[in-house]
Amino acid sequence: MVQVQERPAESKSQEVRGKVITVKDLSAFYGKSRAVDEINMSFQPGEITAIIGPSGCGKSTMIRCINRMHEEIVGASISGQVLIGDDDIYSPETSPMRIRRKIGMVFQKPNPFPTMSIHDNVLAGLKLNSARLTEPEEEVVERCLREVALWDEVKDKLQTSGVALSGGQQQRLCIARAIAVKPEVLLLDEPCSALDPIATLKIEELPIGMRNEFTIILVTHNMQQAARVSDKTAFFLGENGKGGRLIEFSSTTEIFTTPKEKRTEDYISGRFG
Amino acid sequence: MREHFLKEIEEINQQLLRMSVIVEENIHKSVKALKNQDPKLAKEVIATDGEVNAFELAITDACVRFIALGQPVATDLRWIVACLKAVSEIERIGDYAVHAAKRAKELADEKYIKPLIDIPKMLVLGAEMLREAVNSLVNADPELARATAARDEEMDNLNKQVYRELLALMLEDKDNIKQGTKLLFLSRFLERMGDHAVAICGWTVYAVQGEHSDL
Numbered sequence: 001m002v003q004v005q006e007r008p009a010e011s012k013s014q015e016v017r018g019k020v021i022t023v024k025d026l027s028a029f030y031g032k033s034r035a036v037d038e039i040n041m042s043f044q045p046g047e048i049t050a051i052i053g054p055s056g057c058g059k060s061t062m063i064r065c066i067n068r069m070h071e072e073i074v075g076a077s078i079s080g081q082v083l084i085g086d087d088d089i090y091s092p093e094t095s096p097m098r099i100r101r102k103i104g105m106v107f108q109k110p111n112p113f114p115t116m117s118i119h120d121n122v123l124a125g126l127k128l129n130s131a132r133l134t135e136p137e138e139e140v141v142e143r144c145l146r147e148v149a150l151w152d153e154v155k156d157k158l159q160t161s162g163v164a165l166s167g168g169q170q171q172r173l174c175i176a177r178a179i180a181v182k183p184e185v186l187l188l189d190e191p192c193s194a195l196d197p198i199a200t201l202k203i204e205e206l207p208i209g210m211r212n213e214f215t216i217i218l219v220t221h222n223m224q225q226a227a228r229v230s231d232k233t234a235f236f237l238g239e240n241g242k243g244g245r246l247i248e249f250s251s252t253t254e255i256f257t258t259p260k261e262k263r264t265e266d267y268i269s270g271r272f273g
Numbered sequence: 274m275r276e277h278f279l280k281e282i283e284e285i286n287q288q289l290l291r292m293s294v295i296v297e298e299n300i301h302k303s304v305k306a307l308k309n310q311d312p313k314l315a316k317e318v319i320a321t322d323g324e325v326n327a328f329e330l331a332i333t334d335a336c337v338r339f340i341a342l343g344q345p346v347a348t349d350l351r352w353i354v355a356c357l358k359a360v361s362e363i364e365r366i367g368d369y370a371v372h373a374a375k376r377a378k379e380l381a382d383e384k385y386i387k388p389l390i391d392i393p394k395m396l397v398l399g400a401e402m403l404r405e406a407v408n409s410l411v412n413a414d415p416e417l418a419r420a421t422a423a424r425d426e427e428m429d430n431l432n433k434q435v436y437r438e439l440l441a442l443m444l445e446d447k448d449n450i451k452q453g454t455k456l457l458f459l460s461r462f463l464e465r466m467g468d469h470a471v472a473i474c475g476w477t478v479y480a481v482q483g484e485h486s487d488l
Contacts, residue, residue, distance in 0.1 A: 257347060258347065
């Protein structure tokens with residue numbers, strides 16, 4: 001039998017940073033209501049993992065557990081473990097602030113700091129963390145803006161406000177801000193849902209170029225986006241009012257050509273959801 | 274969205290069935306034209322080939338439109354790829370029916386060097402394999418596909434039988450060589466009909482089960 005070829009892994013020949021994220025028996029709750037139910041999976045460095053599933057299946061809750069943002073909501077709690085490398089991020093000795101320094105997150109709507117310039121937005125994470133810079137500020141700004149393909153568009157107006165940029169540019173600025181602190185993990189929570197198709201394409205290019213630098217997790221409603229961007233895809237589904245469960249987790253090629261689970265097939269081909 | 278999707282799939286299935294019915298009819302007409310040495314019927318088959326080719330283009334266009342607008346994935350994606358591949362196979366089988374008709378036209382005024390028994394059998398078998406292969410695809414029936422593919426052995430055996438008989442006749446009398454060679458080529462073409470039907474069956478298995486298998 002002929003095997004279907006997987007997407008070529010460009011990253012394998014290069015050095016890969018980032019750490020393995022291991023999720024063990026993770027359940028997340030809002031009060032008594034279970035949003036995520038007994039998830040076991042791992043995210044590999046050098047790979048982009050997409051999480052797809054219908055609204056309310058726990059995709060965003062799941063990644064908010066990875067940087068301990070879930071617990072910021074009143075009444076929210078989790079059970080189970082999340083390890084970044086060997087670090088148990090929920091161990092009592094671990095400070096949420098220290099964890100969040102290792103994890104960059106980009107949200108649905110671009111949220112540059114409105115009172116800061118483009119320049120200061122890029123450096124905001126570093127300054128808030130009181131991090132000691134190992135390279136001059138100007139170089140950090142240029143490097144990060146180049147990485148998100150924004151440098152040429154803003155290099156002459158670095159001192160103008162970040163909110164003066166277009167939506168797509170603002171989102172790239174937010175990604176630049178997130179990567180300036182050299183995180184180990186980059187969480188992208190529907191980063192293109194508020195953007196037009198051209199801005200979306202520009203954003204989609206970024207994680208592909210960055211997959212060697214960070215372990216990247218992308219939550220998306222857009223299945224074509226998951227197919228275009230990711231190496232692996234996880235399908236979440238919440239059934240019968242229970243929390244979202246991991247239904248299938250496999251290479252993106254397999255999920256979109258020969259999914260094993262009928263529920264995955266039904267969702268990705270639009271039979272429900 | 275899904276309803277619209279299903280209508281498009283049904284329409285492509287119907288077009289595949291209509292195309293294969295025309296090819297099947299052409300095969301049966303070629304059998305008659307050969308057996309009855311009827312050049313008029315042979316010409317009718319040759320004239321219909323354009324219609325078969327037009328179907329191939331129309332179905333290809335419908336598949337491309339479906340991919341562009343429907344962005345199918347998983348089974349839907351495999352099925353549309355299978356249709357694109359199958360439509361070329363059906364068209365090739367149509368070409369072989371035309372080959373048979375052309376031979377019927379050429380040989381209409383000659384006395385056959387032997388009674389035509391196995392060549393018409395090959396044509397009928399080819400028509401049956403085509404019908405079953407296309408049915409297996411539109412009904413997503415891998416069992417029918419496997420059973421149909423297994424019939425190719427029968428086709429191969431008929432081809433070998435025709436080859437042996439014609440070889441003997443040509444060795445016996447060199448005057449038989451001219452017609453014998455034409456019939457040998459025809460037999461070879463008809464054997465390929467079976468191979469193309471098997472290829473359609475392979476695409477059915479791929480569409481339904483997501484694997485390429487040697488049938």
